[in-house]
Amino acid sequence: MDYIIKGMIKKEDLGKLPDVLPVMVYAARDRRVLGSAPVNEDGSFEIKYKYKVSGREKKPIGAYLIIGPKLPGDQILKTKLERKFLSSKGFKRASPRYKYEFEEAIPISKKDKRIYAGTIMEFASGFTYMGYIRTCLPLIEDAGHPCPLGCVNPGTLSTSEHRAYVRISREDNIIGDDILVSDGSESEESLSGEFSVTEIIPGLWIFPLGYTALVEVYQKIGGITNTLYSGNHRFEHNYPQYICIDRDEVEIIEIPELEGLGVGNSFGFTRVSNIPIDYIDQSTGYADSSGATDSATHKVKDFAFFGELHLYANIGEELQVDDSTGDCKIQYIRVKYEHLVEDGTGGYITDAEGYIQTPFGNAREPREGEGDDLITETMGPLPLSETGGMIGVYRYANPYETAALDPDKEINDWVFKGLLMVIYPSSLPFNYGRYRLTVEAYGTDMEDVGIADADDNDFVEVFNLLIDNDISALTGDIKDIEGTGACGLLDHRGSPTSEFDITVDFDINNSHGNLRDFKLTACWGENCEKELECGEYPTYPGITPPKWDGESGIRTTKTCAWVECAYQFRLMAHRRVTNGFSDETEREVFTKHITIRSMNSYDPSCNM
Structure with a gap:
């Protein structure tokens, strides 16, 4: 059920609170914060939250309020600030929600003012720091808005579907995550490329330290993350903090264009994320793309692979369309893994093998009547009842499908064209070692599609890579x-x-x-x-x-x-x-x- 709590803090009391941190009103229950809202300059506030108890949907649930500084998570519950209890009887039904509205302004006691000041000393000057970080990124072409520090927005970084996000971290402490960057569409006054986060930074009160934080800018498309920028920024302990990332600093990772149809009835891997297979040494499994001259390839020198890996593939022209049905001859795929160990003679033998079986979804453009948002299609693994008992089977996303070619068919315009599968560390039996990956292709009735030698193409059916998640x-x-x-x-x-x-x-x-x-x-x-x-x-x-x-x-x-x-x-x-x-x-x-x-x-x- 939806709840709204509206009220007013006595303005004269509000003016006596330290202004180092924004003043907030929190609604809490069951040792957790249900919702919060800032106190406006006139003292007003409005908290909205959801709370549901099985079997009591038609009866409201009471809560309590805390007036305090802006603190992360449930930190406000660790303070000794006064709790103002709100009886369930005070919530009135205002379909489709319950509403609690104070008739008079809420006073703040002298004791609470002292505790509030002490809380500020503890969280802002004692064991923590606060930083307000604002930046701008060039999201909208020719937006004409200047950034706070004077740079302008000369290029396009994202579209309405492919929004930009920011993550700010300090060592292992995540200060802010999935912070949506404004594209200027919220209001005419909204700066394109602006974001802000107010947070608590751990530190020692003895030394008024500044700190260095890692600022990352990324896009999330269909559940896949593309990093656009990563850099360290120095923030002093004073408040607020401002940074501005120049357009030249942002490495826009374009979704790579298709390589073009391959030769004959060939099919195979083209790259791991943004590193083509050609740059992976098949004798060691290390990637060395330091000599690449194109901007799309991620440059590394003798790196092993870790974490989430995106496998891309391409298809030959004879497999692209079945003349009898008009559909792609490849409808399903499997990826087999083999863990390789040295055999003592300079060679390698397989000590474990299987098929990748972690869930994977691919993003596509919406069809008519599906709205404007991208649709994420579940690609597999498919139930054994649909595959004749074969494990690790996934639907194949034909990268050359396009609705414009055949508007009468339900064609999938895939966003990540050529994306075959995403491999997670949990997909593999060992967190370190050389792996051999093999792609298998199947038709409509799960029959094996004969794949010819792909040597004449820039893709392979089998390749080795070195995994190091250890x-x-x-x-x-x-x-x-x-x-x-x-x-x-x-x-x-x-x-x-x-x-x-x-x-x-x-x-x-x-x-x-x-x-x-x-x-x-x-x-x-x-x-x-x-x-x-x-x-x-x-x-x-x-x-x-x-x-x-x-x-x-x-x-x-x-x-x-x-x-x-x-x-x-x-x-x-x-x-x-x-x-x-x-x-x-x-x-x-x-x-x-x-x-x-x-x-x-x-x-x-x-x-x-």
Whole structure:
């Protein structure tokens, strides 16, 4: 059932609340927030939410209100702010919803004002930071709206169906996800390409730290994500924050054009996501597309594959249309996987095999009478009753179908033309290893369609690739910081500003040989500028491409003026893996903490 709660906060009380965070009114019940709404300048608010209890649809359910600052999720429930209980009898039936409307303005007690201020100190200045992030992206061609920082919108990024979204994250903390970017259609005043997120950023109150956040822009088309932009942005602790992503920074990933019909009755794979099969070394399974000159190919150097992989295929002209029916000769497909292991003689043998069986849907344009939104068709796996007992069977999305060619038939205009299947990590029995994938094609009655040799085409029936979904393979350890005692104290005899050496011993390894880079830094206060050692594939000494297992027993020394402070030595590393659209951005972080003291300024009596 739908609920509405309308009311007014006393304006004079509202004006006495700190304005660091927006004032909100929350409706809650059952230890969760049901809905919330901002308090307008005149003190008014209106909360809308849904709540359903089985068997009591015709009777309203009571709730309670909390007046507090804007906090993420259910954080408001962790505060000691006053709960204002609303009886179920106060909700009046206003079909098709229940409505609770306050007759008088709600006062805020002195106690609640103090708690509110304390909540601000805790969440905004104490253990967290708040950042208001706004940017603009060129979504509408010739929109004519300037971005907040002066750049204009000179090109097209998305259409009404292919909207752009933003994700903002800091290390493993998702600050904002699936934030819809405005295309200017909501109102004449709405800036094309504008988005905003108000959120809480973890930090230590002792140091008024800024932070670096990863900003990603992407499209979601038929359940498939295309990354358009990924970059780090620095945000200071002050409020608000503004960024503007220039048009030149956004890599628009166009849905690739069809390769064109192949020769004869051939059929096979063309690419993994945005990496053509030709760039995958069949002897190692690594992808090396660094020499590609086209803009559609994702560029990598000796990368394994991870995560969600999109398999694309093409078809020969003799299979495209059956002259007797007018339909494509291929109606169904299967993809067989084989996990390959070394046989001890330099070759490989299969130790596990099967068929991909994870659910997959493909997006198509709507037909007449289906509205304006894209339609997602379930492609499989189909029930065994429809396949004669064959497992892992999927419908085939003929990429050359178009409604314009035959308006009298229910033709599917597929959005991702040539997309055969999406493979998820859970589709495979092992999270690491070489896999051989084979495509099989079937006709209307599940008969095997004879596929001829595809050597004359740019696609193959069978190919090998290296899968690495094993996050645990990346390990690191800061073993020793020379001169540090058991209590983590490093004393030196110079002045607090004099230069001296600090030597660090550490290991960074990837047991599968897929290390991409590492960096060892020393951080103190709000500074993290002292870099002690770094390495990157394939330029770091001792690498034997395409493998880089990392290094053990690395010893590095940094000579500089080390200020007296508590330090965090931070070793960060990435795996060398890609999903064919973008590379893995999550990093592993290994830390060690010490305190540096100058013995010339240290007073031993402090410990007595």
